[in-house]
Amino acid sequence: MTPAPGPFRFWWRSYDTESPAGPEWRSIGVSGIQEREERLTGHHLLYGPAPAWADDLLRVSRAVFLADKHAARSRSEDRWTRAFRLSVPVSDPDLWAPAASGPLPALLQTLTADVWDVSLRRMRAAPQQGAFPVGEDWRAQEVALFSGGLDSLSWAATRAAVPGQGVLLLVTYAEKNVEDVQREAYAAVKELGRRSGRRLWQITAGQTSGGRDGTVVEHTSRPRGLLYTSTAVRFAAADSVASVQVPENGQIALNPPLSAARSAALSTRSVHPRTLHLLNKVIESVGGRVKVENPLAGHTKGDVCRAALAAHLPDASLERTLSCGASPRRLRGLPHVNCGTCYPCLIRRAGLLSAMGSDDTPYETAPWRPGLSDDRIRHWRALQGWLAREYSALDLIGDLPLPPGSRTGEWLSVVERGRIELRALVESASGVRDVA
Structure with a gap:
């Protein structure tokens, strides 16, 4: 039997010529990511400089993101769970010590299903802050992530439609080959x-x-959501905004596995309530005053769609959004934005059908069409099997624990209402009235 490999060791350089502490460490740094760290320290017209803890959080998140991409899961004993040792420079290691020994590794394990040992050493020099040419009139009052997806579009639309609330800052991460989708979504919000x-x-x-810093060898990217959120947290901290909104409907935030084979390790947990709780614990432990919240936690996808329509977004704007977990345009250069068969696409179909009675999104295909491969219909089959079984509070907390103080009944209600929407989708596709 081949012994399991030791931990992956990554050393984040605080400057380009810095060498790791020893030969067992692999050196990574800002040159491994196309968006330079210097570009995020003043060239985005923020009101004021970001506090040191927010710069540190972004640096840690970028190091985690890059380490994850350079460590193949196939090399681990179970071909999924890896062990990491990660060294990252921060402004004050003593300040970060409680986070590094508690909520930070727990947060990373929740996100990636790996084991993380994070050591935080002292930064040799503080990041250089650029000039901030905006005035008080453009100081943000609200900050939210804005992907161009249906959930973020709905939330931004409801906030943009409210007058007299100050500047709404939307933080977008550019997605390759779907930039036009993101531009259209922002234009719709801008019009409101x-x-x-x-x-x-x-x-x-x-x-x-x-x-x-090397070729990417791992194509999953579980910590990507942390990177996005940390970027928005940094902007909020610079503008003294008390919270960052990460809009995600409760169904996808919880992301319950459809079968035993789809464990938590195989489901994204970027906006799971436990993830946000641990991230907020990290921020609190280093003296940060920004809280990360999910304003759509109590919403199904149908609720999200209805809220967008109530904000006077046209149906077409919703149907042109990106929800797909494996967008054909992004991955294979095809003209379709949404594949129509992955789990996020099925949730999307059910939500639009519930809110509008129809869905004219130009999907690549539909899982109920004849002749599709087993791979294209596996989510559809798993969904029908999941709907045929009861779902209880034990299922909810058994998959991934909820944070302290959570109201389990409220989360269970979101799942049950979402299941009603999904059953309606199955019935509309098959004509079968009783799928439970």
Whole structure:
């Protein structure tokens, strides 16, 4: 039997010529990500400089993101769970010590299903802050992630439609080959802001891995959501905004596995309540005053769609959004934005059908069409099997624990209402009335 490999060791350089502590460490740094760290320290017209803890959080998140991309899961004993040792420079290691010994590794394990040992050493020099040419009139009052997906579009639309609330700052991560989708989504929100008089500001960043630090070997990317959120937290901290909104409907936030084979390790947990709880614990432990929240936690996908329509977004704007977990355009260069068969696409189909009675999204295909491969219909089959079984509070907390103080009944209600929407989708596709 081949012994399991030791931990992957990654040393994040605080400057390009820095060498790791020993030969067992692999050196990584800002040159491994196309979006330079210097670009995020003043060139985005923020109101003021970000506090040191927020710079540190972003640096840690970028190091985790890049380490994850350079460590193949196939090399681990179970071909999924890896062990990491990660060394990252921060402004004050003593301040970060409680986070490094508690909520930070727990957060990373929740996100990636790996084991993380994070050591935080002292930064040799503080990041250089650039000039901030905006005035008080453009200081953000609200900050939210804005992907161009249906959930983030709905939330931004509801906020843009409210006049007299100050600047709404939307943080977007550029997605390769779907930039036009993101531009259209922002234009729709911008139009609502124009009507209400609400001012909007968009910051677009990119975090594509690669460059001189080596070829990407792992194609899953579980910590990507942490990177996005940490970027928004940094912007909020610079503008003294008390919270960052990460809009995700409760169904996808919980992301319950459809079968025993689809364990938590195989499901994204970027906005799971436990993830946000641990991230907020990290921020609190280093003296941060920004809280990360999911404003759509109690919403099904249908609720999200209805809220967008109530904000006077046209049906077509919803149908042109990106929900797909494996977008054909992004991955294979095809003209379709949404594949129509992955689990996020099925949730999307059910939500639009519930809210509008129809769904004219130009999907690549539908899982109920004859002749599709087993791979294309596996989510559809798993969904029908999941709907045929009861779902209880034990299922909810057995998959991944909820944070302290959670109201399990409220989360269970979201799942049950979402299951009603999904059953309606199955019935509309098959004509079968009783799928439970």
